[in-house]
Amino acid sequence: MQPLERQEMSAAENHRNDEPSTHHGTDTPEGAPMSVLVVDDSMSTRRFLRGVLENSQQFAVVGEASDGRDAIDQARVLQPDLVLLDLVMPNMTGTNALAEMLQVSPCSIVVIVSGSDQATSNQLMDDGIRGSIPKGIRPYDLLRQLCDIVGRPFHFNGPGGWDDMERKSQFSPSALPTPVIVRGRAIVYDPDPLVRTLIGRVLNGSGVVVIAETNTRSILLTAIDLAKPEFVVLDLSSGGQPDMTTLSEIRRRSPKTIVIVYSRSAEWRESMLAAGATAFISKPRIDELASRISHLAPSH
Numbered sequence: 001m002q003p004l005e006r007q008e009m010s011a012a013e014n015h016r017n018d019e020p021s022t023h024h025g026t027d028t029p030e031g032a033p034m035s036v037l038v039v040d041d042s043m044s045t046r047r048f049l050r051g052v053l054e055n056s057q058q059f060a061v062v063g064e065a066s067d068g069r070d071a072i073d074q075a076r077v078l079q080p081d082l083v084l085l086d087l088v089m090p091n092m093t094g095t096n097a098l099a100e101m102l103q104v105s106p107c108s109i110v111v112i113v114s115g116s117d118q119a120t121s122n123q124l125m126d127d128g129i130r131g132s133i134p135k136g137i138r139p140y141d142l143l144r145q146l147c148d149i150v151g152r153p154f155h156f157n158g159p160g161g162w163d164d165m166e167r168k169s170q171f172s173p174s175a176l177p178t179p180v181i182v183r184g185r186a187i188v189y190d191p192d193p194l195v196r197t198l199i200g201r202v203l204n205g206s207g208v209v210v211i212a213e214t215n216t217r218s219i220l221l222t223a224i225d226l227a228k229p230e231f232v233v234l235d236l237s238s239g240g241q242p243d244m245t246t247l248s249e250i251r252r253r254s255p256k257t258i259v260i261v262y263s264r265s266a267e268w269r270e271s272m273l274a275a276g277a278t279a280f281i282s283k284p285r286i287d288e289l290a291s292r293i294s295h296l297a298p299s300h
Helices: 006-013 043-054 068-078 094-104 118-123 139-150 161-168 193-205 217-227 244-253 266-274 286-296
Strands: 034-039 059-065 082-085 109-114 129-134 184-189 208-214 231-234 258-263 279-282
Touching (some): 034 068, 043 059, 043 139, 043 193, 043 208, 059 068, 068 082, 068 094, 082 094, 129 139, 184 217, 193 231, 193 286, 208 217, 231 286, 258 266, 258 286
Parallel strands (some): 034 082, 082 109, 231 258
16 A cells, blocks of 8 residues: 555644545545445446445446456556455355455455345455445435545535435435335345346335345355345246255245246246245236335335
8 A cells, every 4th residue: 555645644634533535545535526436246236335325426437347256356456546346146156256356456446236145245344345234225315425434525426416315315216226215135146147137126116125136056055144134036947847856945044035937837826825935926927026016125
């Protein structure tokens, strides 16, 4: 990390010791936006974070990565001021990628944005994490928490400004690409990446934030352990008998999670419901899936 300039050190002496530093570990000029790498395997989440950041004067998204390995490669090239890192991702998790990412981009500030519990995030603080922000919070609160973590003033470059929006307790639907009311978090498990993306759009449109998408059983169960999500949407069969053991394991690990089976194996419908599935939707009835999600998602 490069030393602070003399005038920066003098200014820092005027602040209380418990206030966050405004130095970011990079050569970002004072007042210039911080460059940001967004790391999340969910496209909808990356778009949401980009939308929030780009409606601020403080941040500029310079790259997106969908797994830990991609994040390491992009961090090496981009040398971002800030990395927003999800923990549960396919191929390489954020937890496994952290050390190497900081090695190739040592001046980057890393902030966890994940559906994992706070205890999991706290365990990584000694490994180079600056702070953590939970998924599913309001865009206003996400941006404010992020500014607090990195020591940046909180601004919104939009109609009326964030302060005006907070006074009115409302957000413009066109200002940010995300539902205003978050009605839950979800994990999507399906062998087809296109189907996972489609399910993610349906969930996002119902106000349910997708915190993980995977086709790997171990990642699915790890994500459930960490997040205890309100929803799991999954296909348990791949042309043969469905994997009932996975369904039973989900119910054991997170009994309150709503499990929706979205599958072509309609002949196993009753067996899956008896094994603990909350609902069974036959592929490709994506409209029925959207309706069921909307019905089951709690309103606030």
